[in-house]
Structures are given as structure tokens and as C-alpha cells.
Amino acid sequence: MIEIRNLNKTFPATKGMLSHGEVHAVRGVSFRLDDAGAISVIGESGCGKTTIGRILAGLEPHTGGDLIFDGVNLNKLPVAVRQPYFRKVQLIHQDPYTALNPAHTIVRTLTSPLMLQAKKHGRDASWIEKRAQELMGLVGLDPRGTFYKYPHQLSGGQRQRIVIARALTVEPSVLVADEAVSMIDVSMRLDILNLLRDLRSRLGIAIVFITHDVASARYIAADGALCVLYQGEIVEYGRTDDLIVHPVHPYTQAMLSAMPVLRGLEEPGPDRYIPPEGMDEDAAAEPSCSFSPRCRWATEQCRTRHPPLISWHGMESTETHYHACFYPEPRRVVATPVQ
Ligand SMILES: Nc1ncnc2c1ncn2[C@@H]1O[C@H](COP(=O)(O)OP(=O)(O)OP(=O)(O)O)[C@@H](O)[C@H]1O
Ligand SMILES: [Mg+2]
Structure with missing residues (x-):
């Protein structure tokens, strides 16, 4: 279970070369994500969605508030000890092409992180190969046709599947999908959304789904929560259908x-x-x-x-x-x- 409480993030703002105050990217955001749960975070450009995702994945330090992973308040841990918690949260970016090394075959992309896992858990080379094949199966790709290809030889949808398979190498408990289908061919988008739903139900992986698009927000978190952000703040939050039907x-x-x-x-x-x-x-x-x-x-x-x-x-x-309005109606x- 992941909980964020009163999360804040400010960036130093610059105008040209000059420092120009602060940008309040995230202001007092709180929500809870149960194990195998789903939350869609929605709002217009610049409202702080990616910043929240990056903070959850440990890629950006927060400037205020608490991050509580499985009951442990990360603020109370030395920075060096936080990494194993953050590794449980894997970020999927919108552009699968830049996320993959163009000079590496797919099998290399998957086996590099698996080698670290094998070392950690005392596994041998045969485990790495078996696990790579297993992961390809989980994301719906045939290893025989794909293992020795390079990213440019795959479609956008296939590349995003590889990015997801690579994220699965560390056995995460949460995937943060940041506009993960927005750069994919429209015809393939539903397949990737279905894959995320499938990973949630088969592996119990919780999903934080970041998007501009209400329809896909609902599709992923139909039984979960919807969090509507405006200028870094939650303006409305609740069960997804409750918000969509009675905003x-x-x-x-x-x-x-x-x-x-x-x-x-x-x-x-x-x-x-x-x-x-x-x-x-x-x-x-x-x-x-x-x-x-x-x-x-x-x-x-x-x-x-x-x-x-x-x-x-x-x-x-x-x-x-929940809502943040003096005149809710x-x-x-x-x-x-x-x-
Ligand atoms: N590294 C940074 N330095 C300074 N300001 C930043 C930095 N990263 C983000 N911001 C600012 O923080 C705010 C929130 O940005 P963020 O990328 O989280 O928005 P977003 O909701 O993901 O937008 P989009 O839908 O366009 O991806 C914006 O005003 C942005 O300019
Ligand atoms: Mg963003």
C-alpha cells in the first residue's frame, strides 16, 4: 500500500538566466493506493502529474509531505535506504522509443536487469533466459519473433510492451503509467490499456495511471479512484464512477x-x-x-x-x-x- 500525505514539490523557477521565485508543481496532494489497486490522475498540461509520478518512483525528491510505502514513512529513513522501496514503483513513460536503447537487442534490454536480479537471488543463467521468455509472454509478445530485434524494428505498441516487460524484471508492486498510450497508434492503445489491466488482475500490480484522457482514466480505474488535479492541487477525488457521474x-x-x-x-x-x-x-x-x-x-x-x-x-x-470548492453542485x- 502506498500513501502520500500533503505532498509538496517546488522547483526553482528561472526566466532566461535569472532565478525567478518558485514553481509550485505539487501542493498538498494526498491519496492512498491499495495493493493491486488503481488510481487515475487526470488534469491539464503542467498540473503536476508527471512530478507526482517521478516522486513516487524516487526520481525526484519531494519538498514537503510524507511518502508512506507499506506502512513505512520514507521521510524517517536515510536517503540511501529508500532505494529498495522506490524500486517497487516502476515508471512507464509516454515515449517507448526514447526509453529503450536503440543499440540493444530486446533480449539484451531484458537480460541486463535480470542479471542483477539473478545475482541478488543466487540464480543461474538458465533462470535469466527462462524469466526473459516468461516476461515476454506476460506482455503478450512471442520471444522467438522479437528477442533479437532492435527497437526500431518494432511497432510503438510492441516497444511499449518491451518497456513494460523491462519494468517487470524487478518485480514491482506498482506501475506508474505516465501518458503511456498517448504516443501509440490509436488502434494499439486499447491493447496496451488491456495489458495494464491484465497485469493488475494476474500479478496484483497496482496502477497509477496518469493521463489527460477521461475515457482511458476510467477504463483503467473503473473500480478504483480518480484524482483530478488543477495547478498542482487535488480539486476533486473519489471513486471513479462517482466522480464521472456526479462531478x-x-x-x-x-x-x-x-x-x-x-x-x-x-x-x-x-x-x-x-x-x-x-x-x-x-x-x-x-x-x-x-x-x-x-x-x-x-x-x-x-x-x-x-x-x-x-x-x-x-x-x-x-x-x-472529496472536492475543493465553496459552491459544489x-x-x-x-x-x-x-x-
Ligand atoms: N525540473 C523542473 N524544473 C522546473 N520546473 C519544473 C520541472 N519539472 C516540472 N516543472 C514544472 O512543474 C509543473 C508541473 O509539471 P509536470 O511535468 O509535473 O506537469 P504534467 O501535469 O505532467 O504536464 P503534462 O501533461 O504536460 O505532461 C509545470 O509548471 C512545470 O513547468
Ligand atoms: Mg507530464
Whole structure:
């Protein structure tokens, strides 16, 4: 089980060569991921999704808050002792081509990390070969046709399968898939989403699925949680379908309103809400709701006070559901089938 509590991350900001204050990439984010669970993290570009993924995988230090892996608060461990915990979390990037060494065959890509595992667990060379074949099977590739190929000889979908197989060499308990299907041919995307679901159900690997896309967020975490981020903060969080069916935060509603509909088969939700574009969000006063410059319902309170993340107890909501809005209200924004 992984829990993050009040996670913060600031980067030093620069303008040209000059230092220019700080970028608050992640602000007070908390969530819990059960063993074999799934959470989709969704939000627009720059809202802090990748930063959270990189912190979970130990690739970026956090600047505040707690990371609790299997009940152990990593803040309380010396940095050098944290690595085995972070190794349990493997990151899958959006671009499988740059993630693989173009000069290495697939078998070499897999056997290099397996050699380290073999050394650690006292296994011999035959174990490495068997395990490499097993991993190829797990990600749905035929070792005979693929082992001696180079990344450029594979399709984008096959390359992403290899990246996933390589992540599995260290037997992770969590995969953080950061826009893992966005650069893959549309026709192959569903296969990779199905592979992630399959790994979760067969191996019990938990998934943190980072995306801009509501449909794939739901597909991966249909029985899990959805975490909606805006400018580094959680604005709405809860069971995935609860949020999709009964969103109460205007930003979540705007995101769901922006989903394209299949013309003739569905029509936009009657309360569809598209916020104005191009407003200067930095103009929002601190403290305030960071969505207030774009929000149709913002009042003076929203512009001068910061809304905390609190429970929603609306009639429609049956599960744990949190929002950070002074005026939460269910609105019918999701497309519905044409009658
Ligand atoms: N190494 C860094 N140095 C300075 N600022 C950074 C660094 N990495 C990220 N940021 C800033 O932190 C914020 C969050 O970035 P992040 O990459 O996590 O967003 P994201 O949600 O993954 O965006 P995208 O959807 O475009 O991938 C952005 O404002 C970004 O410019
Ligand atoms: Mg990103």
C-alpha cells in the first residue's frame, strides 16, 4: 500500500538566466493506493502529474509531505535506504522509443536487469533466459519473433510492451503509467490499456495511471479512484464512477464537458460547461481558489480564500467523494445517448 500525505514539490523557477521565485508543481496532494489497486490522475498540461509520478518512483525528491510505502514513512529513513522501496514503483513513460536503447537487442534490454536480479537471488543463467521468455509472454509478445530485434524494428505498441516487460524484471508492486498510450497508434492503445489491466488482475500490480484522457482514466480505474488535479492541487477525488457521474467541482465538470461526443449517437450533457480560455491564471490572488479566474460561479470568497478539500455529502453520492470548492453542485455535463 502506498500513501502520500500533503505532498509538496517546488522547483526553482528561472526566466532566461535569472532565478525567478518558485514553481509550485505539487501542493498538498494526498491519496492512498491499495495493493493491486488503481488510481487515475487526470488534469491539464503542467498540473503536476508527471512530478507526482517521478516522486513516487524516487526520481525526484519531494519538498514537503510524507511518502508512506507499506506502512513505512520514507521521510524517517536515510536517503540511501529508500532505494529498495522506490524500486517497487516502476515508471512507464509516454515515449517507448526514447526509453529503450536503440543499440540493444530486446533480449539484451531484458537480460541486463535480470542479471542483477539473478545475482541478488543466487540464480543461474538458465533462470535469466527462462524469466526473459516468461516476461515476454506476460506482455503478450512471442520471444522467438522479437528477442533479437532492435527497437526500431518494432511497432510503438510492441516497444511499449518491451518497456513494460523491462519494468517487470524487478518485480514491482506498482506501475506508474505516465501518458503511456498517448504516443501509440490509436488502434494499439486499447491493447496496451488491456495489458495494464491484465497485469493488475494476474500479478496484483497496482496502477497509477496518469493521463489527460477521461475515457482511458476510467477504463483503467473503473473500480478504483480518480484524482483530478488543477495547478498542482487535488480539486476533486473519489471513486471513479462517482466522480464521472456526479462531478461537483466546476473544473471536473469542465473537463468532462470537453469530451468529444460521437455525433448522432450521443449528445452533450445539458449543463455542459466550457470555461473561457486564455485567462491569466497567475492573476489569482493568494490565497484563493486557483480555478477562480476561469470559473463562471466564482465569487469574492473564491478569489480571496483557498477552498480546502472536504467531503461531499450530496444525495447522489454513495462513496467517499472529496472536492475543493465553496459552491459544489452536481451538474449534468456527461454526454448521454440520443433518445
Ligand atoms: N525540473 C523542473 N524544473 C522546473 N520546473 C519544473 C520541472 N519539472 C516540472 N516543472 C514544472 O512543474 C509543473 C508541473 O509539471 P509536470 O511535468 O509535473 O506537469 P504534467 O501535469 O505532467 O504536464 P503534462 O501533461 O504536460 O505532461 C509545470 O509548471 C512545470 O513547468
Ligand atoms: Mg507530464
